[in-house]
Amino acid sequence: MEESLRGARVLVTGASTGIGEQIAYHYATFGAQIVITARREKVLQKVVEKCLSLGAQKALYVAADMASDTEPERALDFAVENLGGLDYLVLNHIGPSPFSMWDGDVEHTRWLMKVNFFSYAQMAWRALASLEQSNGALVVVSSLLGKMPSPFVVPYTSTKFALNGFFGALHHELMMKKSNVSISICTLGLIDTDAAMEKVRDYTNVPAYPAADAALNIIMTGATRQPELFYPWFTHIVTLSKDWFPFITDYIMQNSYSYTP
Numbered sequence: 001m002e003e004s005l006r007g008a009r010v011l012v013t014g015a016s017t018g019i020g021e022q023i024a025y026h027y028a029t030f031g032a033q034i035v036i037t038a039r040r041e042k043v044l045q046k047v048v049e050k051c052l053s054l055g056a057q058k059a060l061y062v063a064a065d066m067a068s069d070t071e072p073e074r075a076l077d078f079a080v081e082n083l084g085g086l087d088y089l090v091l092n093h094i095g096p097s098p099f100s101m102w103d104g105d106v107e108h109t110r111w112l113m114k115v116n117f118f119s120y121a122q123m124a125w126r127a128l129a130s131l132e133q134s135n136g137a138l139v140v141v142s143s144l145l146g147k148m149p150s151p152f153v154v155p156y157t158s159t160k161f162a163l164n165g166f167f168g169a170l171h172h173e174l175m176m177k178k179s180n181v182s183i184s185i186c187t188l189g190l191i192d193t194d195a196a197m198e199k200v201r202d203y204t205n206v207p208a209y210p211a212a213d214a215a216l217n218i219i220m221t222g223a224t225r226q227p228e229l230f231y232p233w234f235t236h237i238v239t240l241s242k243d244w245f246p247f248i249t250d251y252i253m254q255n256s257y258s259y260t261p
């Protein structure tokens with residue numbers, strides 16, 4: 001895998017912090033050519049510097065707000081132009097969203113859908129021609145909460161269900177068209193990023209798994225063109241059992257958080 005990633009042309013979104021940042025560092029260590037994107041330019045600059053020091057053949061950033069109608073495509077075009085094509089598109093960014101009971105804020109949900117879902121669809125479509133030229137791979141970072149609904153994150157869960165539906169259906173279409181582009185959907189459990197830990201700290205003591213390891217598994221899934229990743233492994237069991245034993249999974253979902261009405 002390491003050999004195949006040397007010189008690979010990669011765009012990683014949401015790479016200023018968290019799992020995306022770790023994905024960028026792994027690709028850098030493998031000697032890939034990387035473009036990273038997120039909103040905060042100064043943070044992106046620092047990640048790019050570290051990528052170069054880790055061994056990236058090329059590392060560039062493009063600051064873009066994925067809530068915009070046009071910036072997702074601009075970021076994608078920047079990567080294709082500056083890398084001379086694209087082998088991997090890793091869609092990973094998410095907009096900030098509160099960890100609290102749904103308060104009826106439809107406007108926030110609409111905005112989050114733009115960031116977490118519509119920009120993914122836009123970038124994937126824009127990337128397809130380049131990925132077809134390179135036998136490339138599309139990697140979508142999703143969540144266990146895109147397989148089973150969760151309290152406290154109603155808008156976030158909705159965006160992840162939308163992603164799974166969209167990219168699951170697109171996967172079928174690409175297979176039926178005999179496209180050479182692979183789609184990998186990554187189902188993650190709780191990962192120890194600052195953003196996630198800050199939210200859940202007061203509500204649950206469910207174990208969190210390391211972001212660097214999650215990132216490596218995501219890269220391996222894309223490189224080996226697997227249609228799905230479940231990380232950690234038990235997210236697969238939970239996904240399989242939720243329809244067979246809904247009472248048990250509902251009970252677990254509602255009782256793994258401390259909450260007093």
Ligand code: NDP
Binds near residue numbers: 015016040065091189
């Ligand atoms: P973080 O909150 O740490 O990182 C989010 C990234 O998205 C940042 O780089 C942020 O940078 C960027 N971002 C936020 N808003 C925008 C925007 N409007 N436009 C462009 N970029 C934006 O997230 P995690 O690393 O925790 O999560 C990464 C992925 O993993 C997500 O898809 C998430 O759903 C998934 N996941 C995470 C889990 C976890 O427990 N951590 C569990 C399951 C799935 P900036 O602010 O500079 O724009």
